[in-house]
Amino acid sequence: MEPIKTREEKELRDNSFRAVCRRLFRENKPAAFSAILICLMILAAILAPVITPYSYEEIIDPLNRLAAPSLQHPLGTDEIGRDVLTRLLYGARISLLVGIVPTLISMAAGAALGILAGYMGGKVDTVIMRLADVMLAFPSMLLAMVIMYTLGDGIINIFLALALVNWASVARIVRAETLKLRETEYVEAARSIGVGSLKIMCRHILPNCLPSLIVLFTLNIPSAILSESSLSFLGLGIQKPMASWGLMVNTGRQYLYTNPWLSLAPSLAIMVVVLAFNFLGDGLRDILDPHLKKQ
């Protein structure tokens, strides 16, 4: 390795949280902005009961149903008189949760299986990869639909459904990384002094996959959010009385021609969140792992 000559070169190799943040804010303004936006949104979702002027179930004005946006109701009211903005904020909780939790699960499962398959090779590899192939053969929406049908309603089931749909592609990518890492010299060195397989996988392979995993995590959250909203849109995801943005779009659909903002507001919210995560993911990928672009 050549000696690191300039300060810039040093930064290029520093993957610590602080350094990454610094680079993000300096080089990729949209990504940095997105990061802030996401934090704000998560904060808003958590603090929804505090910051909304109306409470969740409060039917303000049964006579004021389907009102256009006004000062009192910045985004209008829905079909039974509830304030849309309030519903949007509460819906954020579900939608964001359903974006993050299943992705975490599928990341964990996919990474574990991918490293196992890549490192152990042989029969383990074949079995896991064939399983992944089968999962990947399904169009994701249809698979999610079937799983929801099988498991029934409920938010836990949605978590499981979305996680099951996504783990296979994660496993594939992680396996490819593991195959590369397995041939590195420090892994060989560890093996030669008798370090056990499990330890190698946890201590050497996993930490080196982490940058790619972080990028993948950020980039897979949008697809989970989009999947959930599509499912709820079809009536197969979140059910009443819980609200998610997808469900709001669905219920608003009936009034598309008279009160388009009922569907438009949650759709825009979804779009903004997804865009933000995509920007952030792209920015992180440029910093942490340019090779991921190929996949």
Next chain:
Amino acid sequence: MARNICKRILQTVLILFAVALLIFIMLRIIPGNAIVTMMGEHANPEAIERMTAELGLDKPFYVQFWKYISGVFSGDLGTSYSLNRPVSELIATAFPNTLRLAVCAALVAWLLGIVCGIIAAVKKNSILDHSFMGLSLLGVSVPVFMVAMVLQYLLAYKWKLFPISSGSAGWIGYVLPAIALGWNSAGSIARLTRSTLLEVMQEDYIDTARAKGLRQVAVIVFHGLRNAVLPVITMMAVQLSSLLSGAVICETIFSVNGIGRLAVQAIEGRDIPLLQGTILFSTALVILGNLVADCLYSVLDPRIRKEV
């Protein structure tokens, strides 16, 4: 190479088998529901029992599965509970519509995507580049239903340029759903084309081509694109799956009588044979598409030909 093709075909068949098994298992974990839904909750328990026996749902699992699989080979996918017609017939009627939609969407996506990607790469860092890439990002981020609904609202309802529902409108009815469906794919293709082309243009053989005296345009077309197209083809194959997923939504919004809509109907009606049939069919399509893409890839890339 023929040996390898046979191998791939065998693998494909095995995967299809596994897929069918998986669907079968998933849908039969809760056997009772289907009959109850079909007959209504207050139906006579004896009637339910009789129905169950008639449909063979009381037989052991492997018998049911075997019956199903042998049926598949002879083209019989069972009879729909809710619509009372053979599933294969329903699929045969619905598939052409989905095909039309998917083909239009794919054309939109791939042509638009590749062209925008090339322009963005050639005019790197220009306004054109940034706007195309911005649009692509938007394409990837906007939910399918949003695009569909916005298009429906603006172009069909308000400005009356296109029909709202595509059921019987002929080819023009497919324009809006095709755009809605293809928009997303176009975005990914554009981004991938741009980044691949940029990478390829840094390769040494591009220098050789220029040193020969080839002009820039010819270099890009004959040497750059020839190599850049390869990963894009892989992505196109992957997108088959997402096109079918998105079709479910588009067909619902635009009332296209395609397979996606059929699947949704099947779920709502708790119609197991129909659901099984549509999902098996869709998955088979995706797998087939991937097989075709792999063959195409090996034709275009002589390095793979040897390995394959």
Next chain:
Amino acid sequence: MEKATLQVKNLSTSFFTERGEIKAVNDVSFTVPRRSIVGIVGESGCGKSMTARSIMGLVKYPGRIVAGSIDLEGKELTALSPRDMSVVRGEEISMIFQEPMTSLNPVMKVGHQVREAVLLHRKVSRKEAKNKVLRIFEEVGISEPEKRYNSYPHELSGGLRQRVMIAMAMVCRPKLLIADEPTTALDVTVEAQILELMKKLRDEVDTSIILISHNLGVIAEVCDYVHVMYAGRIVESGETFELFDNPRHPYTKGLMSAVNSLALRQPSLETIPGTVPNLLDVKEGCSFAPRCRHCNQRCITETPALSELSAGHNVRCHLVREV
């Protein structure tokens, strides 16, 4: 005396980056006589490849030629538009690169790639073009030309690939061939064959060659005339035998003794202390001064000019007559 094939006068090429101007080629002048092989030798980053690319008009953004003239048998290359330059490339000058592995398009048959060069510059049919290709394949020593024509790059060995590159460069009988480290990526035995091929081309085909290398052995083997480059400047030039027999510039001397100590298995390897200077910050004074044993005050403040020591032997050093 015959008119030289190439005359480069005061060529300067710089890269304009965010950090400043990098003077990759700094006031370089040399001549390539007809029917000769001229060598340019120096470490990585000394500007030899950039000089070649400048001559070819292949300098990539953010670099460009800032000054100087490049005269190819009467034609001023710096004055040509990109379009006209692309006509000259491949036909009057061609270039072969270091890595035959990656210098050929992996998805095209090699025969087609060479044929492309023919079709670009000659109005012939495809069939005729193919025949030309087969003929040049034979000339450069590619066995079974018909079979190789239909091969892909990954099916050929490194030596064969380089021969294909040479065929591609020579098929239109250019006046000048620039070979940038043509044998660096090849085995020693293959290297010998390629070098023989180059000598044959010089003798039989009447093409002048510029051979760029950091390998003194290769230079000594084939070149008639050598220029030594350091930090973007030519520091010594001379006929091969004269230069190797009697190197005068401290850098050249250092290079020679480093190689000699390796070859003669001396107890310790001779090295040149220090590292190559940063081309971003080109100050006045001799660029080799920081590493030179004999450096004095004048060397640091005044940039030495090329002075002629004897016929054809030029050295860029203030102390050339003393040391």
